[in-house]
Amino acid sequence: MNSPRFMIACDRCDQWFHGECIGIDEKQGEFIDLHFCDRCSQETGKTTSWKPKCGNPACEKPGRVGTHQGYLSKYCSQNCGMQVARARLELADMKRKRHALTQHVQEDEPVYSASIPDLVIHRQLQSQLNTCSEQQDQQRLQQIKSIRQQALEHVEMIAFKHAFLTSLPEPDNGTCGFDGRLTMDDALWMEAYRAAQVPPTAEVCSLGSKQCPRHTQWARLTGQVLALERQEQLHVLQRLRREKQLIQSRKQHRHDPVHLAQAVGHGAKKVNT
Ligand SMILES: [Zn+2]
Ligand SMILES: [Zn+2]
Ligand SMILES: [Zn+2]
Ligand SMILES: [Zn+2]
CATH class of the missing domain: 3.30.40.10 (Zinc/RING finger domain, C3HC4 (zinc finger))
Incomplete structure (x- = not known):
């Protein structure tokens, strides 16, 4: 007790x-x-x-999506992102299909019809549409601005991490060579990005690549996870842009004298000036 x-x-x-x-x-x-x-x-x-459940169907934790933390990832951890990427990869290999995951992603062509951050924003958007006060719109615009900045910075951080990934040397003598820095927290990577300095040396896996089931195809998988994370953030940016336009047109509407007169005319018969 x-x-x-x-x-x-x-x-x-x-x-x-x-x-x-x-x-x-x-x-x-x-x-x-x-x-x-x-x-x-x-x-x-x-x-x-x-919060939504982690995007890994086998995981019972929440994804890193929330009002306080922003939209970091639909996965609870890098590890879950890797697991899903690995499962996808195996599936794709099995079907011997080329998959779109590794292709460059256009901002306006999301491959996924609904990602988790997308759903969360959509829900917020819906509830925002029902509220019509000027003050709430103003608050939401401020919020959008800061979420947008976060997402933009996140995209930059992902690019920074990706550059680090591609700069890693080929592992020697058939060793696995997985670099522990790749699984560091997003927060640490954000710090590293802001300081424009790759995190100091971490442990590099020295098992033979055939003896290391944990990190199979790590370079390729990490590349895919990063591409997915980038795509999620671009999706967030896209939704925010739309919501901002919506709010701005609503504000416009509200200040438009014709509409204002109509609104007033609805309640009172006539306004004498
Ligand atoms: Zn109590
Ligand atoms: Zn209370
Ligand atoms: Zn998870
Ligand atoms: Zn390894």
């Missing part, structure tokens, strides 16, 4: 609640994006929102 109990903070009033008192266990807690306590829910009409 002495172990610390799992607690959740309300994202509006900052009060903390025991998970067991509000019926959320620790495992579910990992999936909370924004939590609103009962009182705040009643006052604002907002309800607790959840």
Whole structure:
């Protein structure tokens, strides 16, 4: 009974609640994006929102997608991204088909009809459409600006990491040669990118390449994971651009004197000037 109990903070009033008192266990807690306590829910009409599950079907963790952290990846970790990339690769090899994953991705031609960040943004977009206050639009535009900056920087970071990948030397004498820096956290890579300095030397796998099942085809797979991550970010940027246009046209509409007059005329019979 002495172990610390799992607690959740309300994202509006900052009060903390025991998970067991509000019926959320620790495992579910990992999936909370924004939590609103009962009182705040009643006052604002907002309800607790959840993060999507990791894009690896075999994984039970949340993806790195959230209001606070932004849209990092639909996978919980680099490792899950690798697993999915590997599965895809095997499938593609089996079918002996050329796959589009390694091809250069055009910003306006997403290969995936719906990625997880896409769905999350879409949902937010829908809920934004129902709200029409000038102030909320203004807030959302600010938000869009900062998410956009994040995504742009993320794309740059991915390019930086990709340059690092291609700069790695061919492994000697049939060793695996996997460089541990490739699985470092995004946060560390972001630091490295901002400092324009590749992270200091890490462990390089020295197993024989045939004896290392963990890193099979690591260079190719990492390249694919990076291409996918880049594509996700471009997709996010595309959605943000559309949402921004939408909000701007709505603002325009609101300030347009003709529409304003119509709106006023609806309520009152005539406005004398
Ligand atoms: Zn609250
Ligand atoms: Zn309690
Ligand atoms: Zn995962
Ligand atoms: Zn290895």
